[in-house]
Amino acid sequence: MRNVGGEYVTEAVAGCVETLRPAVARDWTRVRAAGLEWSVHETAFHIADDLVSYAANLAGLAQDDYVPFEIRLDDGTDNSGLLHVIEATGALLSAAVRTAPREARAFHPHPFRSANREGFAAMGIAEVLLHTHDVAGALGLAYEPPRHLPEFVLTRIFPHVQPGPTPWDTLLWATGRGELPGRARLAEWRWNNNLVHTTERLTLQGITPAAARDLVMGGDGGFLWLQGGPFEGTREAASFLLKAYEGGVHRPEFGVFALVRKEDGRAIGGMGFHGVPDEDGCVEIGYDLVEGARGNGYATEALEALRAWAFAREDVTSLFATVDRDNHPSQAVVTRAGFRRVGEGEDGLLAYELPR
Known part of the structure; x- marks a missing residue:
């Protein structure tokens, strides 16, 4: 882009x-x-x-x-x-x-x-x-x-x-200057720049609707990707973000983040939430990494950062994730972050949960 x-x-x-x-x-x-x-x-x-x-x-x-x-x-x-x-x-x-x-x-x-x-x-x-x-x-x-x-x-x-x-x-x-059919006129407003979380080796950069649209269309979303990226899961997550934006239910703090290495500025994967917390305060999280970045602890580092941010909020009481039965490295990531296995679906996905 x-x-x-x-x-x-x-x-x-x-x-x-x-x-x-x-x-x-x-x-x-x-x-x-x-x-x-x-x-x-x-x-x-x-x-x-x-x-x-x-x-x-x-x-x-x-x-x-x-x-x-x-x-x-x-x-x-x-x-x-x-x-x-x-x-x-x-x-x-x-x-x-x-x-x-x-x-x-x-x-x-x-x-x-x-x-x-x-x-x-x-x-x-x-x-x-x-x-x-x-x-x-x-x-x-x-x-x-x-x-x-x-x-x-x-x-x-x-x-x-x-x-x-x-x-x-x-x-x-x-910006409170006009009217739209079916919407109340705004008396107060504020824009939102993208949210960024920082870890020792990464920045987790909030993906905007513009970047999501570019990713869905096969672009880079404005990021410099490690060879092989972005992975298909990141593009799929971008499509969900875009649909939420177009439907008026996207909340950027519960969106998708590009994982960018500090050492070279290259994006190595995506991680984010599947939406806002439900009525019980549970929010689902997912992630993927470019193949060349796997095995270095990046996913665990990013997941721990989002975990800490989520549990600092009053509206989040638990995190939920599903992992393919054969994806042992990903199972290790959620386990290291404190998740425990709570079930298995007929689709072969293992369910993990982490309460506050």
Whole structure:
């Protein structure tokens, strides 16, 4: 899956500037942006401020907070100058996304305190699209971005939102700006960057709906795989994730994770949950590894990390797994992680359970 985030940031910014330029002669300080407490001028400046903040955090690999600086406009800067600032800060974020290493992650507070290059691109694009909508609405200007831009945002940082009739209508609804048939209007909202768990040798990187779709279509999901990967089980799990997303029941914290080695950045398998916990607090877990990565304890290491995370939650009381009767290495993995065998089905699968 090609890294298109930087290109899309540039395209979003170009659409913003093209839309707003016809109104540069108006006084933007005296018009309030649609649905906001800010003026049009303040909202336009906020776009630039977010773009440069995201660029700085990603390029500087900030880990604990935003890079401590602010931008300001020179005295006397007119609206045309402000649009130029949006163009410049957009170019900085685009460059940061295009040049960031695949495994780069940097600080963002919501909701898991970090984002990768796709996450920063999606957040930047969201700020541009949504606030251009707010400003254009206040100024009486027509605006609707091309379909692929809100779709990029939704499939990266709104995995919990069921797709609607169009990506743009869905994004407006998901951010409290519009209505969709059969759905209550939102008063509060928040995006979700992918969750990452870290172990001594691995990062377990949450697979987004965009990555899942690419895996289902035979792609790499945006990961650099060890030879032989991804294994068929990972593609199958991605298909289940995609169906849950399209059905509006996907919860990213109970999704699928790509297992990526720290030493070389190569994905070696997939591990994740089959859905949210049931009414008794039981959640099923599954996994696979590329053949060349087996026998090194990676699966056990990853399973122990997900076990610890799950049991730190109040809504999980037990973990469940099924293993083929002839798959002795996999049986050893769940046993080392503390699971005990609780039954055998007619399909030849052994059932294992681990209570809290």
